[in-house]
Amino acid sequence: MFRRLSDRKESSVSFTFNGVPTMASQGDSVAAALLAAGHCSTRRTPVSGAARGPYCMMGVCFECLVKIDGRPNRQGCMTTVVTGMRVETQDGAAMPGQEE
Amino acid sequence: MIQNVQSAADLAPAYDLVVVGAGPAGLSAAIEASTHGLAVLLADENESPGGQIYRSVDRASDADLTRMGPDYAAGRRLIERFRSADLSYARRATVWSVGPADEETGDGAHALEVGISLGGIARPIAADRVILATGALERPFPFPGWTMPGVMAAGAAQILVKSSGLVPSGRTILAGTGPLLYLLASQLLRAGVSVTAVVDTTPVENCRLALPHLLSFATSPYALKGLKLLLDVHRRTRVIRGVTAIEAFGSGQFSALRVRRGKKSLHIQGDLLLLHQGIAPNLNLTLAAGCDYVWDERLAAFRPTVDVCGASSVPGVSIAGDAAGIVGAVASALQGELAGLTAALDLNRLGQGAYQQRRNQLSRELALALRGRTFIEHRFRPGKTFRVPEDDGTIACRCEEITVGKLREVAALGVPGPNQMKAFTRCGMGPCQGRLCGLTAVELLAQYRDVSPGEVGYYRLRPPIKPVTLGELAALPHTEIAIVAVAGFVERAADGAQGK
Known part of the structure; x- marks a missing residue:
């Protein structure tokens, strides 16, 4: 649902999303990288289990919460992707003690 | 040259002035105060300075600048001035509280304390003055289906273009009201995006309500820009006006928008829906700091009360830019300068005469920059049923x-x-x-x-205004009295040495 403009020439970064190797551009936020890779639904809500995805991209709405390198409840839009980062979807509430 | 604060350990225990937010208001406030010799810390949540409006402008290519237009490109000069200023800059920093210094933990010399988190470590920072330049948020736009993946804020799409060069690849629908909606439509069209429709939810009566303010708008710099934008968008895509209700459909992901115009309704298929119905001051930090606020009927939003120099009801705390009421980038920068200048006067780094002269000049420029805004506010005030x-x-x-x-x-x-x-x-x-x-x-x-x-009234907001882990809070330095109050005793270094 998003494509990279051809005049952008940043080097690429590789990370994993739910264990699947995924490419991003240098400087992408986690949320931007996921959208670029075609994932517009990135979590399920704790209340009804509804699918949600990044909404505001500026740290306000908390819709893009993901697990990053084992830590839950990270704002995907406020975290820059780095090589080897482990990103996972967060389905429902992250329970205390889930942190690795 | 700015000093980049990389970790919490690099933070000084105290600053003359802490500025929160690196948009036009925050940058200008920090630059201005630093030129008068104040020790300034600018803390910002993002990767690079510029706020939302000038996001990533310092690494934008010529193609990016052409795409986003001159108002975006103007941010470059501000960021260059910032980079050469003599102040401390903490990026990726979360400010989660601002308040009077704690009687126990405070150093007695500084009136205010700022709770800041950097790289997973929280620190209380003492300050004489604080300028909050936390900007604006997009107004909520609730309607059936707005929570669905594939429905995003218009600002989000702008952020994706600016910081990652990402544009929608499928059929894109824009819905709502306000200048940003048309600006984004024109930017996306210029980038080759397939914008299926712009669904304009502006209430029909707004034209009549805005009319009395037309003259000041017509003679403002907004007029020509706005007109060009509207013509550009109308020429290149379908604009649907007089919309009374919208609803998003899709199974698990957005696929169609139902648009109602009175009794008639139509379905528009699409892959991405971008929403916008104006922006409102970001209240979380200002209200958590205890600043008084009022309802602004014209903005249809709350805003903190400030005097002409940006001083809030909390002594030592000023608010500049969109955080104090929606004024736009140019006026925000001027308000920031004024707040920074006033901080320098308050801390005796500037004579009264020099201050007055500069303040008068800034006030004149500000009045000019605000010209035309009343018209815009009336013209694009979102309708009640969309609020x-x-x-x-x-x-x-x-x-x-x-x-x-x-x-x-x-x-x-x-x-x-x-x-x-x-x-x-x-x-x-x-x-x-x-x-x-x-x-x-x-x-x-x-x-x-x-x-x-x-x-x-609004929610009673309390710090921390952003999630802070218990670990971060527990690692904050504590006084002996506080430790005794909780643990009953204080473990001294000598006791620790005995155990080894």
Whole structure:
């Protein structure tokens, strides 16, 4: 649902999303990288289990919460992707003690 | 040259001035104060300076600048000036509290304390003055289906273009009202995006209401720019006006928008829906700091009360830019300068004469920059039914999934304000801390009670205004008295040495 403009020439970064190797551009936020890779639904809500995805991209709405390198409840839009980062979807509430 | 603060350990225990937010207001405030010799810390949440408006402008290519237009490119000069200023800059830093210095933990010399988190470590920083330049948020736009993946804020699409060069690849629909909606439409069209339609929800009567303010708008720099933008968008895509309701459809992901115009309705297929109906001051930090606020009927939003120099009701705390009321980038920068200048005067780094002269000049420039805004506010004021949805099934609180119907039920019980409503329903209790539901809940309650939203008031906001882990809080330095109060004793270094 998003494509990279051809005049952008940043080097690429590789990370994993739910264990699947995924490419991003240098400087992408986690949320931007996921959208670029075609994932517009990135979590399920704790209340009804509804699918949600990044909404505001500026740290306000908390819709893009993901697990990053084992830590839950990270704002995907406020975290820059780095090589080897482990990103996972967060389905429902992250329970205390889930942190690795 | 700015000093980059890389980790919490690099933070000084105290600064003359702490500025929060690196948009036009914050950058200008920090630059101005630093030129008068103040020790300034600018803390900002983002990767690079510029705020939302000038996001990533310092690494933008010529192609990016052409695409986003001259108002974006103008941010480059500001960031260059910032980079050469003599001050400390903490990027990726979260400021989660601002308040009077603690009698026990404070150093007695500084009036204020700022709670800041950097790289997972929290620190209290002492300050004489604080300028909050936390900008604006997009106003909530609740209607059935707005929580679905594939529905995003217009600002989000702009952020994706600016910082990652990402543009929508499928059929894109823009819906709402306000200058940003048309600006984004024109930027996306220029980038080759297939914009299927711009669904304009501006109430029809707005034209009439804005008319008395036309003259000052017509003679403002906004007029020509705005007109060009509207013509450009109308020429290149389908614009649907007079819209009375919208609803998003899709199974698990957005696929169509139903547009109502009175009794008629039409379906528009699409892959991405971008929403915008204006912006409102970001209240979380200013209100948590205890600043007084008022309801602004023209903005249809709350804003903190400030004097002409930006001073809030809390001694030592000023607010500049969109955080104090929507004024746009140019006026924000001027307000920031004025607040920075006033901080320098307050801390005796500037003579009264020099201050007055500069202040008068800035005030004149500010009046000019604000010209035309009244027209824009009236012209693009979002309609009531788009602010408080009629459909009871619409989700108002995205975090806790509380519907408008549920809020109406609780309103009928006679709750006096949004805090009681929150206690009854959890509306506003999720991680966004009411940022995406606050205005909806307040206006719904005000409508129900038939009073002004000002009378209903906003959520009681408290620090931390952004999630901070218990580990971060526990690692804060504590006084002996505080430790004894909790643990009953203090472990001294000598005791520790005995154990080894």
